[in-house]
Amino acid sequence: MTAVSDHAVGRIPDAATHFARERPAPRSAADTGPTTFSAEHGDVYVEPGLTPLAAREANRSALSALLDAVGVPHFAVRGTADHGTVIAVAEEDRERVLSVVFRGLSQFPGHLSVVDPDAPRPAKPVSSRDPRAWRDAPGARILQVSWYRTDPGRHLLLGHEYGCAIEFWQRHGTHLVAPRANRATWAVAAEGPNVLGAGRLFSRFVSDWTPAPLAPALATRPEFLVNCADDIAFPVDAVYTWVDGNDPVWQERKAQAKGEVYHAESASDARFISRDELRYSVRSLHLFAPWIRNVYIVTDDQVPDWLCEGLPGLRIATHREIFRDPADLPVFNSHAIESQLHRIEGLAEHFLYFNDDMFIGRPVSPHAFFTPTGTARYFPSRNRIPQGPVAPTDTPVDAACKNNRALLKERFGRVITQPMEHIPYALRRSAMEEAERDFPEAWARTSASRFRAMTDLSPTSSLALYYAALTGRAQPGSMPFTYLQLAVPDLAERLQRLLDSRDQDTFCLNDAFSTPEDIEAQQELLDGFLNSYFPTPSPYER
Structure with missing residues (x-):
């Protein structure tokens, strides 16, 4: 994600509509393909209301629509990168996949890279207009595809990291085996059904409360519907x-x-x-x-x-x-x-x-x-809370930190030394409730202080954080x-x-x-x- 240099850009239509084989692309004034492109970035498309999740989902839905158009079965994978998405296809469908991706990128040029899981550094994306982008595609285990997007003011550039990777899964007996590790499994049943998986399974930037258009439920395999130890599911x-x-x-x-x-x-x-x-x-x-x-x-x-x-x-x-x-x-x-x-x-x-x-x-x-x-x-500061009791020369921040320190030392026998x-x-929330119960007089005195006073606590920026830490709820x-x-x-x-x-x-x-x-x-x-x-x-x- 970066700023966009001052160059001409185009508008990319809704991928699900325009990559569908049955429908020609409408050519309205607000829904046209790129007219020029940047030598620095390649083709860049204008997207009103641009957000990272919107770019991510637009890239995924574009590829999914391409595969649907030619009847290639596919499913979403719980990849290890949060910015982009991953779609799995069977190795035997490689020719059809490469053919439809080539046609899609010919209609709306984008970027392509071959992903080698064993390489020390990822390959740089190449414009799909450049023949070099396709040189290693026929044998690639993984292809990353993206369409760069910018807001109408050209302040943001959401690029290849928000793209969608196509993984070619090898058939081994009754299972399809992944070409690289993901967050859940190396293999799925080859003839298993697709099921819907919540959007939060496919990125840590998504929760159950993220608006569905930005992170819809995706067709995936049952093997990915597990609650992993590193998932955050609480609001x-x-x-x-x-x-x-x-x-x-x-x-x-x-x-x-x-x-x-x-x-x-x-x-x-x-x-x-x-x-x-x-x-x-x-x-x-x-x-x-x-x-x-x-x-x-x-x-x-x-x-x-x-x-x-x-x-x-x-x-x-x-x-x-x-x-x-x-x-x-x-x-x-x-x-x-x-x-x-x-x-x-x-x-x-x-x-x-x-x-x-x-x-x-x-x-x-x-x-x-x-x-x-x-x-x-x-997040403790590199600064230190001044030693000694509250003094008339203290700033409001230092005075409150000293008051916090005195209460916590009395309650826990520990001395805090750093502000946040x-x-x-x-x-x-529970730590704040308990801190108020433990220190009712000091808490009530702070609540009743209409302007900052020497007797204030700083409840959120210090006291409640350290209280949570000293009761096992913060680190x-x-x-x-x-x-x-x-x-x-x-x-x-x-x-x-x-x-x-x-x-x-x-x-x-x-x-x-x-x-x-x-x-x-x-x-x-x-x-x-x-x-x-x-x-x-x-x-x-x-």
């Missing part, structure tokens, strides 16, 4: 806290609220600015974490103006709904709000908590945040990530590097110190960056 939700600091009604509530602001950062307007990050963070889930079951946005009776309410999979949860004690409201302290997240009605046991400035940067699986047995992963990185927090992990403070002089260069590389699982664009003079210039940079990184709207946008 994972996402939770955001969000505020529109420009809302005059909210500003009036904040002005009237009583509470002592003890630290300059606590009152910084930058903490309450909405730069539309939430829209793009939700897009990042749609693009790169489609296994999320439900998204909950926790607000102070606010709704983003871009959000289409009432659709399955996303719900606004107000402070009034989740706070145990209504007397604590209104509240303008993220620590207080986070102390109540486990009270969201319907929230899954396993959930990810995002600040609205956190983003998924490329396709990730739930395994990045949870083990198959449900253990959460937390700005990576979405993988949380266990340390690592992932590629970037933390970028917006108030830096070389912001444009840093954003461009992040956009060009797209090699981080997650990133955070944090802002606690920007001045009003900074914000206008930053916003122009952010608008361009976020639209380029996440060009595909989520289903929840108006």
